[in-house]
Structures are given as structure tokens and as C-alpha cells.
Amino acid sequence: MAINCRVMVFAKAPTPGRVKTRLIPSLGESGAAELQRQLIERTLRTAAAAGLGALELWCAPGPDDPFFAACAARHDIGLRTQSEGDLGARMAGALESALAAGSPGLLIGCDCPALTAAYLREAAAALTDGNDAVLGPAEDGGYVLIGLSRSPPAELFAGIAWGTATVMEETRMRLARLHWRWRELALMWDLDRPEDLPRLGQLRA
Numbered sequence: 001m002a003i004n005c006r007v008m009v010f011a012k013a014p015t016p017g018r019v020k021t022r023l024i025p026s027l028g029e030s031g032a033a034e035l036q037r038q039l040i041e042r043t044l045r046t047a048a049a050a051g052l053g054a055l056e057l058w059c060a061p062g063p064d065d066p067f068f069a070a071c072a073a074r075h076d077i078g079l080r081t082q083s084e085g086d087l088g089a090r091m092a093g094a095l096e097s098a099l100a101a102g103s104p105g106l107l108i109g110c111d112c113p114a115l116t117a118a119y120l121r122e123a124a125a126a127l128t129d130g131n132d133a134v135l136g137p138a139e140d141g142g143y144v145l146i147g148l149s150r151s152p153p154a155e156l157f158a159g160i161a162w163g164t165a166t167v168m169e170e171t172r173m174r175l176a177r178l179h180w181r182w183r184e185l186a187l188m189w190d191l192d193r194p195e196d197l198p199r200l201g202q203l204r205a
Contacts (some may be wrong), residue, residue: 003121026194045075131182
């Protein structure tokens with residue numbers, strides 16, 4: 001049975017000096033920006049291969065970057081602008097848009113090169129199997145994916161210390177307080193630090 005789920009990819013424009021800053025000492029500003037471009041393309045290909053339904057690229061600071069326009073043409077996807085506010089407010093806005101359109105929403109970033117189409121299909125299936133939320137936990141204490149089948153109250157995303165090792169645990173506690181049912185997928189890893197680069201090489205081998 002086909003699963004209809006809107007997949008939203010969050011991405012920063014690959015501007016040298018403004019992306020993958022923790023990798024600049026290893027790759028240089030241009031190298032880090034090129035890696036960002038590759039990660040965005042890889043994530044879009046993976047999301048398209050999952051075949052779940054509408055696919056959108058949510059851009060920061062906006063969709064005017066020529067790279068984003070090229071992505072839209074290559075992958076036949078819609079471009080959206082991330083809303084104002086911190087990461088939580090921007091994620092809530094994107095997920096609300098999917099739910100308002102009548103389908104569950106899956107939100108992913110571009111920092112997880114190990115992400116697979118099967119992983120996304122598993123996440124979407126969890127949302128059609130009675131779960132209010134699905135999470136893809138990350139080794140660094142955050143998550144690489146969040147999906148919702150119902151509209152999020154403000155307390156699900158507000159006031160979280162994004163980018164820290166407590167994000168996943170804090171989200172679990174908030175879901176429990178809401179009495180929501182959720183499922184967690186297999187642990188994944190993000191590509192954020194120089195020590196993560198050898199793992200990217202293993203994926204490419």
C-alpha cells in the first residue's frame with residue numbers, strides 16, 4: 001500500500017564561510033561549501049527514491065540562491081522559505097504546513113549521509129500506524145528526522161537548546177508529557193565534525 005507523506009528537507013545555502021563551519025579547518029571554506037552542496041543533493045535523491053509523496057526543499061535564508069533553483073529543476077521539487085525564529089519555530093512551521101495540506105509530515109536535514117530511502121519509508125509507515133510522532137535519533141544526542149501525524153503544540157519545540165546533546169532526551173520528555181505515542185528508529189550519525197569525515201569516505205567507497 002502506498003504511503004502518502006510530505007517530505008521536507010531543511011537546507012542552508014552553500015555559501016562559503018557560512019556552512020559546515022566546524023569542518024572549515026579541515027576542508028577550507030570552499031571545501032565545506034562544496035560538501036554542503038553534495039549533502040543537499042544526496043538527501044534530495046534519497047528522499048525522491050523513497051517515493052512517499054510531495055517533496056519540498058525548505059531553504060535558508062531563502063530560495064533565491066542559484067543552487068536551490070538548480071536543485072528544483074533537477075529534482076522537480078518545490079522550494080519554500082524557512083520561517084522566522086529559532087530552529088524549533090522553523091520546524092514547527094514546516095510541519096504545520098504539511099499537516100494543513102492533509103498529510104503527515106517528515107522533516108529531515110542534510111547532515112546525515114547514511115540516510116536511506118528505506119529509513120524514510122519506515123518513518124512514514126510509523127506515522128500511518130497510529131503513532132503521533134516518529135524520531136530518528138542521532139549519536140550526538142539530537143535527531144536526524146522528525147515526523148508528525150498531528151499538529152504540534154508550542155511546547156513540543158519551544159525553548160529547546162538546539163545543537164546540544166540534550167535535544168533528543170528533552171523531546172522524549174515533552175512527548176511523554178503530551179501523552180503522545182511515538183516511535184524511534186535506528187540510531188544514525190550526523191556529519192558535523194572533522195572526526196566524522198572518515199565515515200563519509202567509507203560510505204563513498
